[in-house]
Amino acid sequence: DGGITQSPKYLFRKEGQNVTLSCEQNLNHDAMYWYRQDPGQGLRLIYYSQIVNDFQKGDIAEGYSVSREKKESFPLTVTSAQKNPTAFYLCASRKWDTNQPQHFGDGTRLSIL
Amino acid sequence: DQQVKQNSPSLSVQEGRISILNCDYTNSMFDYFLWYKKYPAEGPTFLISISSIKDKNEDGRFTVFLNKSAKHLSLHIVPSQPGDSAVYFCAASGSGNNRKLIWGLGTSLAVNP
Numbered sequence: 001d002g003g004i005t006q007s008p009k010y011l012f013r014k015e016g017q018n019v020t021l022s023c024e025q026n027l028n029h030d031a032m033y034w035y036r037q038d039p040g041q042g043l044r045l046i047y048y049s050q051i052v053n054d055f056q057k058g059d060i061a062e063g064y065s066v067s068r069e070k071k072e073s074f075p076l077t078v079t080s081a082q083k084n085p086t087a088f089y090l091c092a093s094r095k096w097d098t099n100q101p102q103h104f105g106d107g108t109r110l111s112i113l
Numbered sequence: 114d115q116q117v118k119q120n121s122p123s124l125s126v127q128e129g130r131i132s133i134l135n136c137d138y139t140n141s142m143f144d145y146f147l148w149y150k151k152y153p154a155e156g157p158t159f160l161i162s163i164s165s166i167k168d169k170n171e172d173g174r175f176t177v178f179l180n181k182s183a184k185h186l187s188l189h190i191v192p193s194q195p196g197d198s199a200v201y202f203c204a205a206s207g208s209g210n211n212r213k214l215i216w217g218l219g220t221s222l223a224v225n226p
Contacts, residue, residue, distance in 0.1 A: 041218060042202065042217055043157075101159040102159070104149075106154075107154065109154070
């Protein structure tokens with residue numbers, strides 16, 4: 001079954017620590033995205049990648065970093081520079097053809113201890 | 114400034130009746146519009162989309178209508194079922210290589226038995 005897998009489902013971080021959220025897809029999609037959702041808000045784009053070894057900042061990239069070494073994988077690191085990291089993080093992917101929808105994983109909820 | 118607006122935070126309808134969710138946008142360069150459904154603690158699920166060359170797209174119980182002159186789209190669900198209770202997000206994108214999605218804040222739909 002093809003899909004997008006995000007792990008872990010829940011993640012706790014101590015202040016000052018970096019944490020990495022995993023996102024893997026077996027849909028052979030070209031583009032991958034990371035979003036953040038806060039209560040009562042829409043989805044805000046953190047980073048996206050159209051092809052391997054290339055990625056672009058979204059609207060709220062400060063305090064985050066990504067890599068795209070493989071087509072299937074797009075991990076997100078939440079660094080200690082992110083002052084308000086508690087949120088629900090969503091990974092998505094899509095084929096790069098025109099008018100193809102993004103498909104999402106089930107998210108990772110990050111909380112600060 | 115919100116480029117995609119869902120002005121009703123919540124909507125309640127009776128099972129079997131029609132649900133109409135509305136979305137307004139401000140950017141006339143948007144040419145592709147999508148609706149997603151989201152349950153708590155899960156990722157959004159793609160429902161239906163429409164490109165700007167059409168004014169209607171139908172998929173089973175779901176129909177999306179686009180009024181370009183009014184910069185307005187709506188999602189109709191007929192008949193509504195209790196399992197449709199979720200948050201519905203409207204999203205839009207323009208042409209160009211990145212095709213970033215701009216998201217509304219969502220409308221929470223409750224379908225009462």
